[in-house]
Amino acid sequence: MSGSGVESGSGCDDLLGVLWGKSEEKADGSMNLLLSHLLDTAAVAERMWDDFLAPSTRRMLDETAGGLGRGRRLFAWLCGVHDCGKATPAFQRMWVKGAESVRAAGLGWSEPAIARCRWRHDRAGGYLLQELLPKGGWREEQVAWVWPLVAGHHGAFPDRAATKPARKARGQLAGGGRWPEAQQALVQRFTEELGFGDLAEVEPCRVPSRAAQLHLSGLIVMADWIASDEKQFKGVDVLAMVTLDHARARAGLAWEALRLRGGWGGLAEPGPEAFGDRFGQSPRPSQRMVMEAARRMEAPGLLVVEAPMGEGKTKAALLAAEILAAKFGADGVFVGMPTQSTSDPMFSQVRTWVAAVDKDLASRVALLHGKRMFNKEWRELLESDCASASEARFGGIDEYGECEGDDLYGDGDLYGDSVAARKGMLPQPLSRGPAEWFLGAKRGLLCPFVVGTIDQLLFAATRTRHVMLRMAGLAGKVVVLDEIHAADVYMSQFLKEGLRWLGQAGVPVVLLSATLPPRQRRELIDAYLAGAVSREEFTVESLPDPLGYPSVSATWMAPDGSGPRFAVEDCAGWRDDLSVAVEFMPEVIPGPQASYEQREAVKAEANASVAAYLGRELADGGCALVIRNTVDRAQSLYTELRKSFGDDVLLLHGRIAVGPRADRTEECLRLLGAEKKGRPPSRPARLIVVATQIAEQSFDVDADLLITDLAPIDLVLQRVGRLHRHEKTRRCGRLNRPRVVITGFASADGTCEAPGFEGGTTALERPAPRFLGGSEFIYGRHLLLRAAVLLFTAVDGWRVPGQVPELVALGYGEGEDGMPRAWRKDAESAWLRWEGEQRRRADNASGCLLTRRGDKEGTTLSGLHYSSVPGAGRDTDLDAVVRDGEASTEVIVVIQDGETYRTLSGRALTVNGDVPDELLEEVLGGTVRLPPRYTAAAALELAPLPGWLGHPRLGYSPALVVDSGRGTVLADRVVRYEKDLGLVEERAPAGPGR
Numbered sequence: 001m002s003g004s005g006v007e008s009g010s011g012c013d014d015l016l017g018v019l020w021g022k023s024e025e026k027a028d029g030s031m032n033l034l035l036s037h038l039l040d041t042a043a044v045a046e047r048m049w050d051d052f053l054a055p056s057t058r059r060m061l062d063e064t065a066g067g068l069g070r071g072r073r074l075f076a077w078l079c080g081v082h083d084c085g086k087a088t089p090a091f092q093r094m095w096v097k098g099a100e101s102v103r104a105a106g107l108g109w110s111e112p113a114i115a116r117c118r119w120r121h122d123r124a125g126g127y128l129l130q131e132l133l134p135k136g137g138w139r140e141e142q143v144a145w146v147w148p149l150v151a152g153h154h155g156a157f158p159d160r161a162a163t164k165p166a167r168k169a170r171g172q173l174a175g176g177g178r179w180p181e182a183q184q185a186l187v188q189r190f191t192e193e194l195g196f197g198d199l200a201e202v203e204p205c206r207v208p209s210r211a212a213q214l215h216l217s218g219l220i221v222m223a224d225w226i227a228s229d230e231k232q233f234k235g236v237d238v239l240a241m242v243t244l245d246h247a248r249a250r251a252g253l254a255w256e257a258l259r260l261r262g263g264w265g266g267l268a269e270p271g272p273e274a275f276g277d278r279f280g281q282s283p284r285p286s287q288r289m290v291m292e293a294a295r296r297m298e299a300p301g302l303l304v305v306e307a308p309m310g311e312g313k314t315k316a317a318l319l320a321a322e323i324l325a326a327k328f329g330a331d332g333v334f335v336g337m338p339t340q341s342t343s344d345p346m347f348s349q350v351r352t353w354v355a356a357v358d359k360d361l362a363s364r365v366a367l368l369h370g371k372r373m374f375n376k377e378w379r380e381l382l383e384s385d386c387a388s389a390s391e392a393r394f395g396g397i398d399e400y401g402e403c404e405g406d407d408l409y410g411d412g413d414l415y416g417d418s419v420a421a422r423k424g425m426l427p428q429p430l431s432r433g434p435a436e437w438f439l440g441a442k443r444g445l446l447c448p449f450v451v452g453t454i455d456q457l458l459f460a461a462t463r464t465r466h467v468m469l470r471m472a473g474l475a476g477k478v479v480v481l482d483e484i485h486a487a488d489v490y491m492s493q494f495l496k497e498g499l500r501w502l503g504q505a506g507v508p509v510v511l512l513s514a515t516l517p518p519r520q521r522r523e524l525i526d527a528y529l530a531g532a533v534s535r536e537e538f539t540v541e542s543l544p545d546p547l548g549y550p551s552v553s554a555t556w557m558a559p560d561g562s563g564p565r566f567a568v569e570d571c572a573g574w575r576d577d578l579s580v581a582v583e584f585m586p587e588v589i590p591g592p593q594a595s596y597e598q599r600e601a602v603k604a605e606a607n608a609s610v611a612a613y614l615g616r617e618l619a620d621g622g623c624a625l626v627i628r629n630t631v632d633r634a635q636s637l638y639t640e641l642r643k644s645f646g647d648d649v650l651l652l653h654g655r656i657a658v659g660p661r662a663d664r665t666e667e668c669l670r671l672l673g674a675e676k677k678g679r680p681p682s683r684p685a686r687l688i689v690v691a692t693q694i695a696e697q698s699f700d701v702d703a704d705l706l707i708t709d710l711a712p713i714d715l716v717l718q719r720v721g722r723l724h725r726h727e728k729t730r731r732c733g734r735l736n737r738p739r740v741v742i743t744g745f746a747s748a749d750g751t752c753e754a755p756g757f758e759g760g761t762t763a764l765e766r767p768a769p770r771f772l773g774g775s776e777f778i779y780g781r782h783l784l785l786r787a788a789v790l791l792f793t794a795v796d797g798w799r800v801p802g803q804v805p806e807l808v809a810l811g812y813g814e815g816e817d818g819m820p821r822a823w824r825k826d827a828e829s830a831w832l833r834w835e836g837e838q839r840r841r842a843d844n845a846s847g848c849l850l851t852r853r854g855d856k857e858g859t860t861l862s863g864l865h866y867s868s869v870p871g872a873g874r875d876t877d878l879d880a881v882v883r884d885g886e887a888s889t890e891v892i893v894v895i896q897d898g899e900t901y902r903t904l905s906g907r908a909l910t911v912n913g914d915v916p917d918e919l920l921e922e923v924l925g926g927t928v929r930l931p932p933r934y935t936a937a938a939a940l941e942l943a944p945l946p947g948w949l950g951h952p953r954l955g956y957s958p959a960l961v962v963d964s965g966r967g968t969v970l971a972d973r974v975v976r977y978e979k980d981l982g983l984v985e986e987r988a989p990a991g992p993g994r
Contacts, residue, residue: 126151218472445473659925
């Protein structure tokens with residue numbers, strides 16, 4: 001026995017020479033010894049340390065190990081020891097040929113006792129470490145945080161009790177006889193190979209935070225998955241060949257073959273000239289303010305940037321991220337956007353910025369959302385220089401060490417499904433894009449630079465399998481989240497949970513918003529700081545509110561532990577306030593008992609009013625944006641406007657198929673976006689864009705005139721942000737002053753107000769107005785009433801953006817506060833309903849959060865997955881976890897023409913719908929999301945076409961087959977897909993709807 005109390009492995013070669021880690025079938029024809037796989041994984045971990053880990057991560061590991069330079073070997077040990085639980089009868093019995101050799105070496109078991117019990121090798125490993133480490137001299141507090149890393153390396157962390165073998169197996173799962181000797185020998189030989197004298201020498205000196213443990217757990221999974229690639233790590237079945245040097249050579253070749261690499265590495269803090277170098281222009285005052293706030297931060301913290309649309313928040317945030325990365329050792333950045341459509345232009349912007357830092361880094365930027373293959377830049381990046389197909393060899397590993405199936409591949413895969421990989425649909429290892437390994441499921445965030453939807457961060461705050469991979473992808477980066485005001489109360493629970501974990505992990509975070517309610521700002525700051533101090537709750541009483549706009553609020557915990565520090569500043573915007581005129585266009589709103597015909601009649605009347613107004617205002621030309629709160633209203637208005645304006649009208653909403661919608665969005669940006677160098681002006685003489693909320697944010701168009709349905713005040717202001725957005729745009733006549741025209745409301749009795757309605761005190765002396773049923777369904781009456789007060793009193797217009805903070809604060813007041821006397825009873829009732837609904841939705845989210853109430857001060861990962869979250873396998877399943885609302889279904893629209901199926905553009909498929917490769921993207925471009933009311937019917941009535949079955953990208957996609965007239969019946973209702981209108985319902989459903 002060694003001094004540690006654990007027997008050296010030198011006298012147990014007969015045992016170590018038979019314990020297998022990979023069967024012949026999973027190790028390219030030769031069995032891989034268990035010790036070999038442990039050393040392979042440790043060697044991969046060393047390469048990760050040298051070429052991938054962020055400086056902040058290496059610093060954390062050094063501190064944990066007890067000194068500079070000591071973290072590398074501890075990290076390799078933690079990664080390698082992950083599969084020690086395979087040294088048990090429960091695992092070794094699973095491969096018949098290997099089991100025979102194990103038994104022949106004297107390691108036996110009772111098959112009947114084992115056969116009726118199951119003991120996963122990850123949990124077995126956690127159990128063995130609980131037995132072996134104390135014998136090796138480890139203190140309990142160090143054992144307590146290390147064993148869950150092993151017990152949870154297949155995606156979920158059990159509690160201590162769940163790691164124990166079942167009693168009814170009568171000790172056979174862990175093994176008797178020589179089994180304890182073999183288990184001790186394996187861990188000891190592995191430990192000695194890494195250069196430790198014994199287990200006591202491995203023991204860490206401090207316990208890292210729970211967030212750091214989760215980060216470390218994800219890195220262990222990464223190392224395991226790389227070392228489990230049978231093409232890179234062929235089997236080694238002779239013990240004499242199992243050495244760390246041999247493993248290092250294998251790991252080096254694999255690392256180069258997979259093209260794995262990190263991001264910035266050591267980054268010098270950018271100087272004052274950096275902004276001009278990156279973006280080719282001098283910084284505006286607000287951008288300098290943000291960068292200086294980042295420079296003042298003494299520790300990783302939270303930077304909240306509030307500035308108007310068009311102020312340049314994104315560029316300021318990217319430079320702030322660069323500063324924070326240099327100060328605190330981050331290796332990359334994650335930029336989270338509210339939607340897929342807003343992620344796409346940000347992807348281009350981030351690539352340009354990263355290339356300005358280092359031209360070689362642009363290839364390491366990944367786009368991460370479910371529809372990224374419709375992004376031309378991303379697709380070209382992946383497809384360029386790809387000669388021929390190859391297999392994707394980077395699957396996950398199941399609890400028995402075998403390759404996991406398709407459930408590991410979701411929308412994070414290169415093409416969305418592992419079957420595509422195995423059928424040879426992937427290109428050769430990419431020469432210009434991110435390393436192919438990062439494109440596998442659940443590992444996209446590990447790429448050094450990532451642009452995606454905010455959902456990627458929200459997923460990291462859910463109690464789902466492999467959540468540690470997502471946290472490992474965020475830790476070690478700077479996180480930038482844009483348009484955070486777009487998170488509703490349900491999503492905000494996951495956002496705050498994510499900020500708590502990032503705060504504890506020491507991840508610098510930059511939050512951007514144009515219209516952030518003060519209460520939301522305080523909640524987000526409190527959540528981050530609660531994590532930073534590892535407290536269940538933390539309220540910052542002394543945090544000042546910004547006095548002006550634009551503003552920045554920086555907060556961090558003092559390095560000396562004396563408490564939070566703040567830097568709250570504001571400055572003048574880069575241009576003067578716009579004086580925005582507010583006008584009104586009331587309309588008749590029928591009551592809930594109105595017939596379909598009555599509803600259609602008043603809708604037609606409202607559309608005619610808008611058409612007449614635009615006819616007058618655009619008589620001499622100009623560009624208008626009209627935003628409706630529901631798809632149905634947008635479609636019907638578009639149809640009416642086409643009668644008068646013809647091709648000068650464009651329609652944009654979420655029920656247009658993804659391919660045409662992407663093209664239409666690009667067209668809107670080309671016509672109404674900012675002029676670009678080298679591109680001639682393309683602004684038309686006259687254009688009307690009719691859209692839904694899809695045009696509300698991160699939609700860089702410049703309209704001369706805005707007509708919008710009444711909505712919560714922050715959203716109205718977001719829509720106003722599309723007005724007169726660009727300085728050099730020429731405008732004519734009355735369009736020289738920005739105007740917003742408010743529709744979608746009526747008097748209390750539902751009738752249209754007098755034609756001369758101009759708001760003011762008279763409107764507030766009447767009973768509260770009536771709103772569209774669809775608007776109340778989406779936003780709630782409380783927020784609409786508060787917005788109406790602010791709009792009706794804006795008789796002299798608004799100063800935008802100067803008044804934005806004040807208006808948003810008033811728009812999110814409580815109860816009847818600030819409401820006119822005639823509205824108070826209605827307002828109080830609406831507030832109570834809204835507040836109750838907010839509480840209900842927040843409670844609904846709590847069941848899926850990564851940590852439950854009362855457990856937020858936990859110190860280890862034990863029991864983190866105390867229960868599973870249903871329906872949370874692939875990223876597409878997780879959408880329903882982090883976003884509240886009725887479930888909806890995506891379908892692919894195809895046309896049936898006699899015996900032939902056709903794409904939406906008319907290209908022929910076959911009688912079974914088989915799709916040739918050259919038409920695949922066109923078919924997928926016909927994907928459209930059905931209204932939630934059709935979800936149940938779609939599950940029962942729709943299925944993939946016969947020719948799609950077994951197809952890697954179409955096999956699970958239901959087809960909505962329409963006839964030559966583009967119509968079909970679904971859920972006893974007629975629906976059509978029209979080229980211009982998108983998905984249309986023949987009759988509007990009873991009651992309010994989207």
